[in-house]
Amino acid sequence: MTVRVALFVTCLADAMFPQVGKATVTLLERLGHEVVFPEAQTCCGQMHVNTGYQRQAVKLVEHHMRTFEPYDAIVAPSGSCVGSVRHQHAAVAERAGKRQLAARAGEVAKRTYELSEFLVDVLGVTDVGARYPHRVTYHPTCHSLRMLRVGDRPLRLLREVEGIDLVELPDAEQCCGFGGTFALKNADTSAAMLADKLRNVLSTDPDVVSAGDSSCLMHIGGGLSRMSVETRPVHLAEILAST
Amino acid sequence: MSTFLGMPAVAPRGVGQLRGDEPFPAAARTALGNEQLRRNLGHATRTIRAKRAAVVAEVPDWEELRRAGEALKAATMARLPELLVQLEEQVTARGGHVHWARDANEANAIVADLVRRAGADEVVKVKSMATQEIGLNEALEAQGIAAWETDLAELIVQLGHDKPSHILVPAIHRNRTEIRDIFLREMEGAPADLTDEPRQLAMAARAHLRRKFLTARVAVSGANFAVAETGTLAVVESEGNGRMCLTLPQTLITVMGIEKLVPTWTDLEVFLQLLPRSSTGERMNPYTSLWTGVTPGDGPQDFHLVLLDNGRTAVLADEVGRSALHCIRCSACLNVCPVYERTGGHAYGSVYPGPIGAVLSPQLTGVEDNASLPYASSLCGACFDACPVRIDIPSLLVHLRARHVEEHRGPSAEAVSMAAMSWVMARPGRFRGGERLMRLGRLLGRKRDRIGALPPPLSAWTASRDLPRPPAQTFREWWRTRNG
Numbered sequence: 044m045t046v047r048v049a050l051f052v053t054c055l056a057d058a059m060f061p062q063v064g065k066a067t068v069t070l071l072e073r074l075g076h077e078v079v080f081p082e083a084q085t086c087c088g089q090m091h092v093n094t095g096y097q098r099q100a101v102k103l104v105e106h107h108m109r110t111f112e113p114y115d116a117i118v119a120p121s122g123s124c125v126g127s128v129r130h131q132h133a134a135v136a137e138r139a140g141k142r143q144l145a146a147r148a149g150e151v152a153k154r155t156y157e158l159s160e161f162l163v164d165v166l167g168v169t170d171v172g173a174r175y176p177h178r179v180t181y182h183p184t185c186h187s188l189r190m191l192r193v194g195d196r197p198l199r200l201l202r203e204v205e206g207i208d209l210v211e212l213p214d215a216e217q218c219c220g221f222g223g224t225f226a227l228k229n230a231d232t233s234a235a236m237l238a239d240k241l242r243n244v245l246s247t248d249p250d251v252v253s254a255g256d257s258s259c260l261m262h263i264g265g266g267l268s269r270m271s272v273e274t275r276p277v278h279l280a281e282i283l284a285s286t
Numbered sequence: 287m288s289t290f291l292g293m294p295a296v297a298p299r300g301v302g303q304l305r306g307d308e309p310f311p312a313a314a315r316t317a318l319g320n321e322q323l324r325r326n327l328g329h330a331t332r333t334i335r336a337k338r339a340a341v342v343a344e345v346p347d348w349e350e351l352r353r354a355g356e357a358l359k360a361a362t363m364a365r366l367p368e369l370l371v372q373l374e375e376q377v378t379a380r381g382g383h384v385h386w387a388r389d390a391n392e393a394n395a396i397v398a399d400l401v402r403r404a405g406a407d408e409v410v411k412v413k414s415m416a417t418q419e420i421g422l423n424e425a426l427e428a429q430g431i432a433a434w435e436t437d438l439a440e441l442i443v444q445l446g447h448d449k450p451s452h453i454l455v456p457a458i459h460r461n462r463t464e465i466r467d468i469f470l471r472e473m474e475g476a477p478a479d480l481t482d483e484p485r486q487l488a489m490a491a492r493a494h495l496r497r498k499f500l501t502a503r504v505a506v507s508g509a510n511f512a513v514a515e516t517g518t519l520a521v522v523e524s525e526g527n528g529r530m531c532l533t534l535p536q537t538l539i540t541v542m543g544i545e546k547l548v549p550t551w552t553d554l555e556v557f558l559q560l561l562p563r564s565s566t567g568e569r570m571n572p573y574t575s576l577w578t579g580v581t582p583g584d585g586p587q588d589f590h591l592v593l594l595d596n597g598r599t600a601v602l603a604d605e606v607g608r609s610a611l612h613c614i615r616c617s618a619c620l621n622v623c624p625v626y627e628r629t630g631g632h633a634y635g636s637v638y639p640g641p642i643g644a645v646l647s648p649q650l651t652g653v654e655d656n657a658s659l660p661y662a663s664s665l666c667g668a669c670f671d672a673c674p675v676r677i678d679i680p681s682l683l684v685h686l687r688a689r690h691v692e693e694h695r696g697p698s699a700e701a702v703s704m705a706a707m708s709w710v711m712a713r714p715g716r717f718r719g720g721e722r723l724m725r726l727g728r729l730l731g732r733k734r735d736r737i738g739a740l741p742p743p744l745s746a747w748t749a750s751r752d753l754p755r756p757p758a759q760t761f762r763e764w765w766r767t768r769n770g
Contacts, residue, residue: 054711057761058721059754064761080765085717091704093665095687099708106712134681138688189667218624222664229662230746231315235324235628236664237750265751268736 046076046166049114051155053124053257054086060257066284067120067158070171073284074162083110089127092135094224101139104132108147116165117155120280121256122187125157130190157187158280159196159255169199175285176206177250179277182240182263184256185218197255197279204282210247214239221262241266245274255279294599295389296652302390302421302596303449304651306635309658313633314625323459327630330458334621337567338672345563354556355675359612362547363602369514369547370593376517380579382589387541389596394425396592397506397539401431404537404588406504412521412528413437414508415453415615416541416594418637419650422506433506434498436527438491445472451631451639453617454565459630462487495527505531505586509542510614511557512591515550518578519591522561522571532575538586543594545602545611557614560674564616597650606685610646612675617642619669619679625662634659641669645682653686654694660686699743718762727756 048071052064068078088103107128111117119125129152136145162168181201187193201209220226220236240263244252252267252274254260264276297304306313317323342348362369374384387393401409409426411417411433423433423444435444439457443450446468450456457465466482469490475497476490507528511520519540521528532538548554562571580589602608620626620640631639636647636656644663648656660683663669669679691701710720731737737753739745747753759767 052761054717058724059756061757061759061761061764065764080762080769082762082765083714085711085714086707088708088711091708093684093687094700094704095660095684095689095691096701096704096708097688098692099704102712103708130681131684185664185666185668189671216668218664218666218668220624220664222666225661225664226751227743227746229311229314229625230749231311231318232625232629232662233664234750235318236624261754262751265747265753268752268754269738269750 046116047114048076048078048161049111049117050078050080051084051111051117051119051124051128052080053119053121055261056120056257059261060278063120063257063278063280066278066280067118070280070284071118074166074168074171076166079114081110081114087124087127087132088135089124089131090223092127092131097135097138100135101141101144104135104148105144107132108144108151111151111155112147115154116161117151118158118161119155120158120278121258122157122184122191122193123256123258125155125160126186126190128152128155157191157193157255159187159193159200160191162200162283163196170203171200171283173203173283173285174205175282178208178210178248179251179253179282180210180212180244180247180249181215181279182212182219182244182252182254182259183215184254184259187255188216193255200279200283201253204285207282210249213243213246215243219259219263221259223258226262237262237266241270245272249274251275251277251282253277253279253282294595294603295597296600296655297597297650298389298391299655301394301425302419303637304419304647305655306633308635310633310635310662311658313635314629314662317629317633322461323630324628326459326461327627330455331621331627334455334567338564338618338621341563341567341569345559351556351560352674352676355560355614356612358548358553358556359675360609362549363545363608363611366544366547366602369549370544372514373512373517373547374593376514377579377589377591380517382517382579382591385590385592387592387594387596390420390594393420393541393592393594393596394422397422397541398426398429398431400537400539400590401426401504402429404504406431406502406537408432408434408502409504409506409539410434410436410498410502410531410535411440412505412507412531413440413456413523414506414541415637416508416543417506418450420541420594420596422541434502436495436498436531437523438488438525438527441491441495442468445469449632450637452620453615453638453640453642455617459632495530499527499530499534502531502535504537504539505535506539506541507532509540509546510561511554512542512547513549513551513554514547516578518551518576520554521575522558523573523575524566524568524571526573529573529575532577533585535586537588537590539590539592541592541594543596544598561614561616564618564672564674600652601646601649604649607645607649607682607689609677610642610649610682612677613642613646614675616674618672618674622668622672623663624666624668625664634662641679641683642677645677645679645686648686648690653690657690657694660690721760721762724756725758728758731755
């Protein structure tokens with residue numbers, strides 16, 4: 044059965060990491076599904092909400108509803124942005140006294156999936172026909188783990204990838220220290236958390252560190268780049284799209 | 287006056303320990319530079335985390351217990367006024383005396399007065415967060431009354447002229463060599479050949495404390511729980527030093543935050559399972575002391591309960607924020623917090639550090655007095671998972687950030703940029719324009735194909751991390767060419 048999927052690419056992937064969006068399209072189409080990209084989409088407003096600007100986020104929530112309400116399945120290559128849709132949008136609307144918007148947000152949230160959830164739970168696949176002959180370690184991002192409870196879905200997908208050498212990341216569940224504006228407001232603490240994450244990543248001697256969130260990968264990748272090491276950040280979608 | 291036009295007051299300034307001297311990021315920077323501190327904390331939190339994980343995993347109905355604890359606390363907060371009156375009636379009926387303290391100053395004055403009336407100039411103390419919060423020791427000292435901490439870790443902190451840095455393990459920032467040095471320097475009668483062997487350190491403290499227990503006429507304690515139905519107070523502890531204080535002196539004064547209540551005796555069953563596993567990682571704590579009023583011929587004959595508000599009613603008035611009052615002070619959230627593990631407790635400036643402190647302290651003092659604390663988290667969510675009464679700390683942090691911005695934040699560069707971004711992102715046309723502007727970033731970092739330095743505030747990022755250059759084509763541009 045072909046599913047019509049609305050891609051919620053996320054503002055960060057759209058502007059900074061287009062390869063992640065492209066890989067998500069490639070992957071879903073290869074699995075026989077139709078991908079549409081609602082071009083009106085902008086940003087879910089998570090950064091505003093998490094920085095305290097909930098009032099300024101209300102119109103972004105409204106815009107997100109208008110954009111995605113027509114679709115039955117909405118997929119994003121990001122645990123954090125799906126977490127924002129599922130756990131924050133209705134609350135932001137409630138706080139602004141917009142009951143109806145909150146109800147609409149609740150409905151859209153039910154149809155919004157993080158990529159690994161969509162593949163495993165909705166499409167029922169773990170072997171997506173990918174080939175990726177590299178040594179990979181996987182960082183399970185905080186919001187995927189503890190907001191969405193994606194559990195080991197990303198690892199189940201990665202284990203089926205042909206040629207992959209998947210190595211376990213020590214202290215995998217510890218935060219990388221990104222946290223949105225936390226990385227700027229508490230830059231020293233964030234950097235200390237990143238240093239420990241990088242040490243654990245490099246202890247596995249990988250070609251690639253992967254994750255399901257471009258934001259966390261931008262943080263980890265920014266640290267690796269500063270250290271001038273060979274290990275590269277690659278999004279889960281890119282690995283699963285590779286053949 | 288505790289209220290102005292019906293608004294409950296926050297904890298007063300200038301007394302107690304709920305506010306730091308500097309904002310969290312600055313205090314954290316100092317702490318992060320102390321490598322000994324980071325080693326001590328990393329080792330200690332890792333050990334406690336592993337113990338907790340093991341004993342929690344062996345309880346098949348742990349999630350149901352957490353939900354029961356959450357429901358009991360929510361029900362208690364919903365009718366706190368009636369339950370407090372019931373507690374007062376029960377304690378009084380059983381020979382105790384109840385005092386109501388609006389804030390730290392009132393509580394300190396009540397305790398000092400009671401100690402003087404008992405004819406004493408020193409007290410022994412059971413480890414207590416409430417008395418740390420109100421700065422009782424300092425207030426008593428100002429009245430010429432010496433307060434002796436009897437919990438081993440609190441004793442280390444007191445002798446070291448230091449501040450506690452953890453709710454449960456107040457000297458977590460010290461290692462045993464540092465402790466030996468403190469004992470040798472500060473403890474009356476410490477053996478000159480004292481080593482840093484844990485048993486020797488414990489024996490030295492034991493000899494020191496026994497002298498205090500046998501001479502003190504007044505003890506001061508906090509309380510983990512109070513049962514409204516029966517008027518029973520409860521203290522759980524590991525060392526037995528609390529039990530000494532609660533049974534030997536003639537007069538016992540208990541200072542307790544008003545949120546520590548449970549409605550009925552059977553409710554204790556839930557919390558006495560949740561607390562030890564979450565705090566020390568034990569199935570059961572070694573000492574659980576329960577007392578109800580006064581028992582003739584057995585234990586203290588003069589019992590006073592001081593009920594402390596100190597901002598709690600203000601917390602209760604916030605429908606979202608009030609769940610911070612559900613906290614049972616287990617400190618599981620501190621031990622799993624990646625921020626706490628690296629900065630330690632002193633950086634939070636309050637006796638309540640870590641994730642729970644970041645949501646409790648700003649509410650007790652008013653958000654403007656602890657404005658940096660709600661931001662002292664990456665919102666990783668480990669605290670919520672560990673909390674035995676399911677306090678959704680990440681959501682509370684986000685709520686308090688919004689309160690800070692809405693109530694206290696004047697015009698700022700951040701506010702302007704947030705408003706501008708919201709304006710840009712609310713319309714796809716503007717958003718595309720914004721993306722095109724971002725592409726100017728391609729002018730940067732061309733040589734190394736990465737951006738290594740940016741002006742403030744983004745220099746906070748590039749101080750330790752690179753940024754990738756913006757791509758030549760955004761995703762939506764690619765989509766248009768592909769489907770165009």
